[in-house]
Amino acid sequence: xxxxxxxxxxxxxxxxxxxxxxxxxxxxxxxxxxxxxxxxxxxxxxxxxxxxxxxxxxxxxxxxxxxxxxxxxxxxxxxxxxxxxxxxxxxxxxxxxxxxxxxxxxxxxxxxxxxxxxxxxxxxx
Numbered sequence: 001x002x003x004x005x006x007x008x009x010x011x012x013x014x015x016x017x018x019x020x021x022x023x024x025x026x027x028x029x030x031x032x033x034x035x036x037x038x039x040x041x042x043x044x045x046x047x048x049x050x051x052x053x054x055x056x057x058x059x060x061x062x063x064x065x066x067x068x069x070x071x072x073x074x075x076x077x078x079x080x081x082x083x084x085x086x087x088x089x090x091x092x093x094x095x096x097x098x099x100x101x102x103x104x105x106x107x108x109x110x111x112x113x114x115x116x117x118x119x120x121x122x123x124x125x
Contacts, residue, residue, distance in 0.1 A: 001030065001114075002024055003024070004022055004023070004102065004115065005025075006116045006119040008020040008021050011122045013123070014092060014123055015089055015090065016090055017087060017089075017090065018086075019085070020085040020119060021083070022037070022085075022116060024082070025081065035056050036054065036056060036105070037054055037102050038052060038103065038112065039051040040099045041099070042118075044095070050108065050109075051064070051068055053103070054074045071090070072085060083100055085098070090123045091123060098118060099117075101115045101116070
């Protein structure tokens with residue numbers, strides 16, 4: 001069992017920046033079984049969509065959806081079991097609830113197995 005807790009959401013002006021965190025807690029064996037971690041978001045009235053993924057193997061592999069590539073940066077502090085999402089040049093369409101998740105597979109388009117409760121991001125002037 002892996003528990004994920006997101007933080008860092010809030011109100012930000014268009015063009016501003018925000019950093020989200022996702023802290024994972026679990027028995028050591030469960031932490032080692034995490035192959036990928038990812039960020040998802042759900043805008044009001046829309047379906048949840050994938051934002052970004054990052055490998056847990058230390059090979060540095062990351063993935064971004066086209067809508068955030070070049071503006072968002074995903075990273076991990078493996079020692080702290082924490083994943084981050086640095087959101088730069090935010091737009092109104094980045095508004096939504098942001099969730100982190102873990103994957104049992106190595107594929108970003110696979111099905112996550114654990115989810116956090118989410119943190120809300122509102123981009124507005």
